[in-house]
Each structure stands twice: as C-alpha cells, then as structure tokens.
Amino acid sequence: MKVLDLEFTPIFIPYKNPYHWAQGITEGAELILVKLRTDKGIEGYGESIATPSSKAILSFLDQAKKLIIGRDIYENDRIFKDVYQYLFQAHGTCSAPRFASQVLCGIEIAFWDAKGKEFGKPVYQLLGGKQHEALQYFGFAQGESANEIAKDAKELAQSGYKVIYIKVGKKNEEEDIEIIKKTRLAIGKNRRLRIDPNEHWPILKMRRLIESVKDYNIEFIEQPCDAESLIALSHAQQKSLIPIAADQSVFSIHDAFNICKINAADMLTLGIHETGGISNFKKIAQLAEAAGINICIHGLYESGITSYASHQLGISIPNIDDGNQIMLRFLEWDIIRKGIEFPDKMEWPVNNKVGLGFDIDEDAVKEASKLHRKKILY
Helix, strand or coil: CEEEEEEEEEEEEEEEEEECCCCEEEEEEEEEEEEEECCCCCEEEEEEEECCCCCHHHHHHHHHHHHCCCCEEEHHHHHHHHHHHHHCCHHHHHCHHHHHHHHHHHHHHHHHHHHHHHHEEEEHCCCCCCCCCCEEEEECCCCCCCCHHHHHHHHHHHHHHCCCEEECCCCCCCHHHHHHHHCCCCCCCCCEEEEEEECCHHHHHHHHHHHHHHHCCEEECCCCCCCCCCCHHHHHHCCCCCCEECCCCCCHHHHHHHHHHHCCCEEEEECCCHHHHHHHHHHHHHHHHHHCCEEEEECCCHHHHHHHHHHHHHCCCEEEEECCEEEEEHEECCCCCEECCCCCCEEECCCCCCCCEECCCCHHHEEEEEEEHHHHHC
C-alpha cells in the first residue's frame, strides 16, 4: 500500500482553562493535522505539534511529503530514516533528532492508522497484541496558585484517581514547597503523588527542596534538572531520597540506552511526539524493559488523535506504568468522534475499533482551522 497524498492543516483547540507549567502558560493546543491517503483509498490521520511556529513545521512537512509520496507505508522505518537524513541531518553536516521527532510524528502516526484500517484491526494488534485489558492514568491537577492546584487535586482524588500529578518549578522555592504541602494535605496521606519541575531544579536547589519535602511521600520527581546533561540527571538519581524519572532527557533509543547504562533514572516518561511516533516509542520501551525500567506515557499539546494513538501503543507494552498522562480533560472540545470514551477516572479499557480507534470530525476540524487563522500568527 503506497502513499498517494499527504495533506496538512494547521489547527488550534482551546483549553477549558489556561495550562500552567514551569515554562509558562498555554491557552490551547496548536497542531498540524496530518491526513494521509493511500492508493487503496484508505485515509489515516495523525498530528504534529506546531511549535515554535506552524509556518516552520509546515515547511519541513512539505519537504518530507516530497520524499514520502509513492512509497510503501509498510517500509516506515526506512522511509523515516531517509527523511531524517535528508532534512535533519543534512547529509552529515548537522543533527536535530528532537525537532525531527516533533515534525515527523504526525505522519508516522497516520501511517499506523492507515495500516490498522487496511487490516481491519486496532493498531495494538499490529504491535504485538494486548498486554493489558486497560491502562491507568493519573489525575493531572492544574491551577495558578497552590490553593487552586490543591483544590483541583482534591477533586481528582475524590473522583477516583489513585495517582495525582502536579507541576512545580516556580522561581520561588517556598512556592514549590507550598504547592507540594497543600496538595498532599488535600489528597490525603495515602494517595500517590508525583511532581514535575520541568528542568527548573538545578542540583543544589533540588537537594534543598528534597530535604524540605521528604516527609510528603512523593512517589517520584520528573526531570528535575537540565535535560541536556545526563551527568546531572545521574547525580540527581544517586543523591535523591526520592526516585527520579527522565522526561526531556530521552527522545531517542540512544538517549534511553545511555540513561539505562549509567542508571540515571528510575522511570522513563515518553511521549510519541518526543520519540517521533509509535515505532521508536516501542523500541525505547523494549530497551527499558530489558533494563527493568517502566515507561510512563507523557502528554503534551495534543488532540484526541495523540491520546488515542498513545493508548493503542501503551496497551501493547508490557512495562507500561500504572499512572500515565492524558490531556483530553483539558480540551474545550475535540476534532475526533471518540471510538470509546475516556471515563472521568483513572482507567481506560482496550479500544477495539480499527486503526487508532476514532473517526475524524470534519466540522470540528474546520472550526479548529478557523481558530488557528484567527489566533495564531505564523
């Protein structure tokens, strides 16, 4: 089955409320919707994150399209290796694996959606079959202040989430301590709590803060220090009283190998936009399994397309964690008609619809495209 055409549509989906994290505040998900058509009349859908700008991502996608049209979608590993070498390695003169993953992810996801539809199977069956009957997701508490975060965390805990996840990494150390303290008090002593400073805790700051919050029963700290330095991450893991998860430090199988080799993390949190799609995510998960490390699905700016793709993938991975990230609850509305609803609690069962398990909502896509033209300068 060959790729007949690729169509790219910039879209913007607003969040119900502003999304707060250490890098700033985000009002919605800016994406490039990818529509793939094959010579057998099958359509597959994916999406790429549109940062730093839609124009920049589109320029690379248009170049990638020229290299992909006419090729067999069952040769996806070879295709994406060729595209990466041509567009992002410049025949050996430079290398940009992280940016490449972000750009190409949408096309790679669409490949898998089309494959599943051709065989009449859900994607997880093409990835080795189900390892789980359902995946568990954590409650991601949001808010601007410690009181707002604690209030949201309490509501999530009361609704059934067993794992609560919060963002820290404020400029003021006392503010981080207050967020953690008030969240713990709000959710009770037995609810599992994870925190994410998003690289905003350098080593000395991290050691001070860990000492200050060691009595609040934190399950792990996600990417406390600069992602560029595995030495810093390894130092954090060895000195911390609390387990450490790697996030922005792992984009490729090479990153994962180096982290496992030097024992730099107790958990790997991965997103398919960071790994360049489903195939590379699966490879990293297998490497981590050999090292005895679990994988936690990581969410970012996404529509239901990414959430459904990640869920299909996670169902096929033996060493997937029992508390994963999903961003669906933040969206004001979505561009897909859901094959199976994500319940407002921690567990999401196997989705047996073909492909990635959803149908596209064309009217919603038109609205998201209109919003992008109105809100985004690119």
